[in-house]
Amino acid sequence: MRTPTPADPAPAAQTPAAEPTAAGRIIELEPKDAPVLRSVMQEAFAEYTTDGFSYGTEHETDESIRAELEGSGRAAALVVDGAVAAVVKFHVEPETGLLYFWRLSVRPQHRGKGLATQIVRWLFDVAAAEALGGIACNVVPRHAQLARLYEHSSMHIVGEVEHVTPRGQTLTLLRLEGALPPTRAIIELREQDAPLLRAALHES
Incomplete structure (x- = not known):
């Protein structure tokens, strides 16, 4: 099994940064x-x-996070009424081509308002804008409600992964992934496409 990045939190090219949501706007952090x-x-x-x-x-x-964001790590914040209500870290997994997210954190006073779901939908938009295959995260089994929340956002449990914490504790995590739907386009057929059209009509 692939080596996982940190577990998902308990609470909580051009990208669509600063795009308005129902609760506020999501901006990519620096x-x-x-x-x-x-x-x-x-x-x-x-x-x-x-x-x-x-x-x-x-x-x-602050120093460790700053170094992370100066490397391959990225982060975003959901701003409500001028204040940051939730944040998330994310990066592209080289081995899967998925946008992996973790540390999805919603401040206690803003929980129960759908902010985590809005961030997950935004991450799907980022993955689509950057031509990635989808998104992924890990969830600690003791917080199975997170897995259910993500499943309501078109993610699915695909297996388990092992993660060793900085303290040396080994955790078994649930791996969730959400694939982007295939891209569809309408094109005008030409004379050379006649065999394709005949085959399609035959199958229908």
């Missing part, structure tokens, strides 16, 4: 936005961090 990204992630994950379990967000720093 390295200078690392403090905002860190703050929202850590706020969203705080209640899920215990002595026995951690997603590792508490160990992320």
